Amino acid sequence: MSQAVLEAENLTKIYRSAEKELMVLDHISFSVKQSDSISIIGPSGSGKTTLLGLCAGLDVASGGSVSLMGFKLNAMNEDDRAYIRNQYVGFVFQNFQLLSTLTALENVMVPLELRGERNVMPKAKELLDRVGLSGRLHHYPSQLSGGEQQRVAMARAFITDPKILFADEPTGNLDEENAYHITELLFGMNKEQGTTLVLVTHNLELAQRTQRILRMRGGKLVDDVVGRVASNY
Amino acid sequence: MIEYVIKIKRKNRSIFKDRWVWSMAWRDARHNFSRLVLFVAALVVGIAAVVALDSMNNSLQNDINSNAKELLGADLVINGERKFEGELKAKFDSLQLPQASEADMASMVLFLNNGQSRLIRLVALKGDFPFYGKVETQPADAYSKIKTGKFAMLDESLASQYEVSSDDSLRIGSSVFKVSGVVAKIPGGGGITSTFTPSVYISMDELDSTRLIQYGSRVNFKQYIKTSSEEETTQTLNNFKPFIRKNGYSYETIEGRREGLGEGFNSVYKFFSLLAFVALVLGCIGIASAVHIYAREKREEVAVLRCIGSTGWQAFNIFFIQIFVLGLLGSIVGSLIGIGIQQLIPVLLKGVVPFEISTGISWKSVGMGVLIGAVISILFSILPLVAVRFVPPLSVLRSDFSPERIVSKTKVVAIICIALFPIAFAAYQTQSILTGVYFFLGLIVALGFLTLVAIALLYLVRKFFPYNAGFIWKHSLSGLFRPNNQTRVLMVTIGLGAFIISTLNIVEQSMLSQVEFTGRENQSNTILFDIQPHQREGVIKLMKENNLEVNQVVPIITCRLSEVKGKSVEVLQKDTTDKIPNWALTREYRVTYRDSLHNSEELIKGELHSKKQSKDSVWVTISEGMEENLGVTIGDSLVFDIQGVPLKAFISGVRKVEWPKDPPNFIFVFPKGVLENAPQFYVTSTRIKEQQQANNFQQQLILQFPNVSLIDLRLILSTVNELFDKLGLVVRFLALFSIITGLIVLAGAVINSKFLRIKENVLLRTVGARTSQITKITLIEYAYLGLFSAFTGMVLSLAGGYLLTTFFFEIKFAFDWKEIGVISFSVIFLTMLIGWINLREVINTPPLQVLRKEG
Numbered sequence A: 001m002s003q004a005v006l007e008a009e010n011l012t013k014i015y016r017s018a019e020k021e022l023m024v025l026d027h028i029s030f031s032v033k034q035s036d037s038i039s040i041i042g043p044s045g046s047g048k049t050t051l052l053g054l055c056a057g058l059d060v061a062s063g064g065s066v067s068l069m070g071f072k073l074n075a076m077n078e079d080d081r082a083y084i085r086n087q088y089v090g091f092v093f094q095n096f097q098l099l100s101t102l103t104a105l106e107n108v109m110v111p112l113e114l115r116g117e118r119n120v121m122p123k124a125k126e127l128l129d130r131v132g133l134s135g136r137l138h139h140y141p142s143q144l145s146g147g148e149q150q151r152v153a154m155a156r157a158f159i160t161d162p163k164i165l166f167a168d169e170p171t172g173n174l175d176e177e178n179a180y181h182i183t184e185l186l187f188g189m190n191k192e193q194g195t196t197l198v199l200v201t202h203n204l205e206l207a208q209r210t211q212r213i214l215r216m217r218g219g220k221l222v223d224d225v226v227g228r229v230a231s232n233y
Numbered sequence B: 001m002i003e004y005v006i007k008i009k010r011k012n013r014s015i016f017k018d019r020w021v022w023s024m025a026w027r028d029a030r031h032n033f034s035r036l037v038l039f040v041a042a043l044v045v046g047i048a049a050v051v052a053l054d055s056m057n058n059s060l061q062n063d064i065n066s067n068a069k070e071l072l073g074a075d076l077v078i079n080g081e082r083k084f085e086g087e088l089k090a091k092f093d094s095l096q097l098p099q100a101s102e103a104d105m106a107s108m109v110l111f112l113n114n115g116q117s118r119l120i121r122l123v124a125l126k127g128d129f130p131f132y133g134k135v136e137t138q139p140a141d142a143y144s145k146i147k148t149g150k151f152a153m154l155d156e157s158l159a160s161q162y163e164v165s166s167d168d169s170l171r172i173g174s175s176v177f178k179v180s181g182v183v184a185k186i187p188g189g190g191g192i193t194s195t196f197t198p199s200v201y202i203s204m205d206e207l208d209s210t211r212l213i214q215y216g217s218r219v220n221f222k223q224y225i226k227t228s229s230e231e232e233t234t235q236t237l238n239n240f241k242p243f244i245r246k247n248g249y250s251y252e253t254i255e256g257r258r259e260g261l262g263e264g265f266n267s268v269y270k271f272f273s274l275l276a277f278v279a280l281v282l283g284c285i286g287i288a289s290a291v292h293i294y295a296r297e298k299r300e301e302v303a304v305l306r307c308i309g310s311t312g313w314q315a316f317n318i319f320f321i322q323i324f325v326l327g328l329l330g331s332i333v334g335s336l337i338g339i340g341i342q343q344l345i346p347v348l349l350k351g352v353v354p355f356e357i358s359t360g361i362s363w364k365s366v367g368m369g370v371l372i373g374a375v376i377s378i379l380f381s382i383l384p385l386v387a388v389r390f391v392p393p394l395s396v397l398r399s400d401f402s403p404e405r406i407v408s409k410t411k412v413v414a415i416i417c418i419a420l421f422p423i424a425f426a427a428y429q430t431q432s433i434l435t436g437v438y439f440f441l442g443l444i445v446a447l448g449f450l451t452l453v454a455i456a457l458l459y460l461v462r463k464f465f466p467y468n469a470g471f472i473w474k475h476s477l478s479g480l481f482r483p484n485n486q487t488r489v490l491m492v493t494i495g496l497g498a499f500i501i502s503t504l505n506i507v508e509q510s511m512l513s514q515v516e517f518t519g520r521e522n523q524s525n526t527i528l529f530d531i532q533p534h535q536r537e538g539v540i541k542l543m544k545e546n547n548l549e550v551n552q553v554v555p556i557i558t559c560r561l562s563e564v565k566g567k568s569v570e571v572l573q574k575d576t577t578d579k580i581p582n583w584a585l586t587r588e589y590r591v592t593y594r595d596s597l598h599n600s601e602e603l604i605k606g607e608l609h610s611k612k613q614s615k616d617s618v619w620v621t622i623s624e625g626m627e628e629n630l631g632v633t634i635g636d637s638l639v640f641d642i643q644g645v646p647l648k649a650f651i652s653g654v655r656k657v658e659w660p661k662d663p664p665n666f667i668f669v670f671p672k673g674v675l676e677n678a679p680q681f682y683v684t685s686t687r688i689k690e691q692q693q694a695n696n697f698q699q700q701l702i703l704q705f706p707n708v709s710l711i712d713l714r715l716i717l718s719t720v721n722e723l724f725d726k727l728g729l730v731v732r733f734l735a736l737f738s739i740i741t742g743l744i745v746l747a748g749a750v751i752n753s754k755f756l757r758i759k760e761n762v763l764l765r766t767v768g769a770r771t772s773q774i775t776k777i778t779l780i781e782y783a784y785l786g787l788f789s790a791f792t793g794m795v796l797s798l799a800g801g802y803l804l805t806t807f808f809f810e811i812k813f814a815f816d817w818k819e820i821g822v823i824s825f826s827v828i829f830l831t832m833l834i835g836w837i838n839l840r841e842v843i844n845t846p847p848l849q850v851l852r853k854e855g
Helices: A048-055 A077-086 A104-114 A121-130 A146-158 A176-193 B019-029 B033-072 B086-094 B142-146 B157-159 B191-196 B204-208 B231-248 B254-297 B301-306 B313-346 B365-387 B409-430 B435-462 B471-481 B489-520 B533-545 B571-575 B582-586 B624-628 B691-704 B713-752 B754-768 B771-808 B817-844 B847-854
Strands: A004-016 A021-033 A036-040 A063-068 A089-092 A164-168 A196-200 A210-218 A220-226 B076-080 B097-111 B116-129 B135-140 B151-155 B170-173 B175-185 B198-201 B219-225 B252-253 B526-531 B551-562 B587-595 B601-606 B618-624 B639-642 B645-657 B668-670 B681-686 B707-713
Touching: A004 A048, A004 A196, A004 A220, A004 B847, A021 A048, A021 A063, A021 A196, A021 A220, A036 A048, A048 A063, A048 A164, A048 A196, A048 B204, A063 B142, A077 A089, A077 B301, A077 B313, A089 A146, A104 A121, A104 A146, A104 B019, A121 A146, A146 A164, A146 A176, A176 A196, A176 B076, B033 B254, B033 B313, B033 B365, B033 B713, B076 B231, B086 B231, B097 B198, B097 B204, B097 B691, B097 B707, B116 B204, B116 B254, B116 B691, B116 B707, B135 B142, B142 B175, B142 B198, B151 B157, B151 B170, B157 B175, B157 B681, B170 B713, B175 B198, B175 B204, B231 B252, B231 B571, B252 B254, B254 B301, B254 B313, B254 B365, B254 B489, B254 B713, B301 B313, B313 B365, B365 B409, B409 B435, B435 B471, B435 B771, B471 B771, B489 B713, B489 B771, B489 B817, B526 B713, B533 B681, B533 B691, B551 B571, B551 B582, B551 B645, B582 B624, B618 B624, B691 B707, B707 B713, B713 B817, B754 B771, B754 B817, B771 B817
Parallel strands: A036 A196, A036 A210, A089 A164, A164 A196, B116 B198, B151 B175, B587 B668, B618 B645
Antiparallel strands: A004 A021, A004 A063, A210 A220, B076 B219, B076 B252, B097 B116, B097 B170, B097 B219, B135 B175, B151 B198, B170 B175, B526 B681, B526 B707, B551 B587, B551 B639, B551 B681, B601 B645, B618 B668, B639 B645
8 A cells, every 4th residue: 555645634724813813724634645646626715725835835734734755844944844845846836937037948957956966957858848848948938828838837847756746726827728738748747757646726627637536615625535526526 | 654754854055055046046137137237236336436435535645645745845834923033033044954934915916917906815935945846837937037026926827817927017015026927836835725815926025015014914924944854853843842832833844734634635535435425325225125126026936946945045045146246246346437436536626635636546445345345235135135035935826925024033133234334334434433423323313304204295195195186196196105116215315315415505505605795785895904094094085986885994903912810821821731722822813992892793791891981991802712712701801912012901791703794803802992092903894886896996996005905705705606616516426426326226116116107007098098198197206206305305404404504514504495496306307307218118018018918
């Protein structure tokens, strides 16, 4: 039996303001095993993105705990969590989040360079070739279309051979055709590299391609369905 | 579930070993030059100002050191207001050292070629003066010629002003001299003194023929002595000292002249360097402001970097490296520009300094500029950059996410260093910790006050917002409250520049108003002095013939003090515990007698005592300030030596005197019935309305009464104006740095708000606004900004100007609304100009381009 790479236990997130407290995540528990793919779905404001942020170590929970690759994220400081992200995690965001001042190639190289690795260019070029952008290596994000930018973001996410990939609405800003290509790439590369995939989406069709779907409502996990369950949603 | 590897083996790499941060710094900087150029520009201007001044100061100090001998013309000079006689004369005669003599006095000169006349400083020379340096004349033999007879040479400025050339004739006193040439350079001459009273040089042997030296004439005598070594100078001086002190003479050595000049220019340098310091401080604000905006814009990028594993310090280092490297480059560029500007300053100071300032480069100043630039680029960028360390990675998912405020150690240390920097720098510039602290406090007060005025003004605008005004006026005003518009910072920085220039203007106006009474109706503008008793009626008659009103005829008696409060001057001179300055004891006093107060006087203590009977004691009044110098108060006794006759008097009152008003004014005023029979001369005053009338009168006066001198106060006014023009040019030039820095900050803010403005204008155009309307909205917004900045600066300058004139210069506060208006208008115009330059791109951006981007 493969081990859990991500484990959330009684995860709670409360935002406090002067007047009131707002509980956006209410005691969420789940775990994800190596090479699994899960999607988190739910209506706007249900807490999907907050959950993703906590699981990826981008934020700190108000209660409960998150273990990522066995590391208790709650007990770590921000720089240690950054180290964990660099070593084990890949990200794909809805609005691509490429560094505007870097070329496509440089954007892809950054995570490995950050580790202190040298001669990373061949690998970055290979990945950009894999996503169909070998002719756009030296273009800046502003010179690329939305679909191309997301492909660069995918190449950047996979260059570190991440153990786990977090994707937040990866096709949310794309047209149908580009969304299709990105989905194929995402699942194809995920399968090739055996990466665990955690996907946050509104898109049921996309969610149905994962092995498991977590459904959220009002900060609670209301469903955890394994298998192809498209018709149920 | 198995819990494995809990401990992180993460290594922190230092900034020097982390190749990634250096390459990221370069990659990122490639696309941010336009923004970082502003940061560099703010630094460049500040550093340029500091280096220019520091380098010039070093050159000036070197010049003073190397020119001191040439400026004095001898190793030792003995000065006196009385002819050197008796023991001292015998000492000079017995001295086996080369000597030369000089006598100088105020006199009128009549240019016979054009009939014009003016008051000059007549210098009569004898011997081989100067022993150091040389007299440069045109033609070259002009100086040797004056030694041969009735020849005179005159200052270049005087010759060109009155269009006098060689072989023209001029009349001084009762003698006519032929012009032998003009003086370009002479030890002890030139500089600012020649601007006030230009000199005419003759031979000492011809002085008597002028018949200028009469009773009451104020003549300065100088004996120049050349020695072979410093030891000999000291030895000679020690020999003379007892006589010098006893007779109220003074002396000057090369070292003394060097120190005196050094101190004099040091004060000027301190003032100028503090102006440069203000430019630098504004530059610092510009740096902090530019980096703050830069760091804010980089939030998103940093959040992505943190997501993919960068530590807070790594993100910080990327931008820190950019800022530091550019700061260093900016400092080098600023230092080089400063050196360039230094070459200009001697041109601006020409005529103010009595020697040519060399333009040698001071590498020490360049080094200091680079060092200071590097320090301030670190210091003032750290504070805004520290925020980068704490950008939460969650921002990539939620752009509106704002983390809790974090108090970091770096931030606290940066704040402390920032507070200490201005003190340390001002202390370095002025070579005094106390001055540094005072200046820092002054700056804090000024900036605090400017901020308060800016806050109050913006609050009032918000509170009384003109909701009923037209759309354009209303919309442009609300633009000031746009987020990231930095309206308050701009008001403070531009306001500070306006404040400096305006305060200078107020001080200048106040000083000018001290002499401007000459312009007022019924006030005297011409003073005639050295009128001998037998000339009195003749002069009055001449004035009446020229239709000139005789405003007052004042008798003047010269005397000295022989006793103060029962102690003789000799005893007081020997008493080291006594604090009465020697000059106050030994000087010649010019006193008058009357039983009433003059219109420039006010009795602030005691009363006026008139002498009713011959046996009554003599009661005199003394001017405010002099009572403190002499340490006397009401009832104290003084013994005056009036031409050898001792006269005991008591202090009856203290007068506050407005010295420049309706002269002459006096330190001591005697009652009537005491001095009438003493040797005396007269001073009278009148008002001359037209130049032609003045010329005619002066010409007749010189011909009939050659020894009587005339001061045209209008000429003094124009000289003061000229002086302010020269000094003001330098000060304005330096204040310009502050304005430029303020404008750089403005340009930065304008560029940073450009996209926001483009978006806003596109929306306006989408709903139907015309280009002309958008142009008006933007220009009016900048006009508001300029107006508020100018207003902020003006309010502070009026307050500062009042405090400076009242308590520091102790003159009447005065300002000219027109000049203040011109300064304010210039500030508004420059602000609008920058806004207009930015506006072109805003207007030329097609709406669709923005809407697509937004979509």
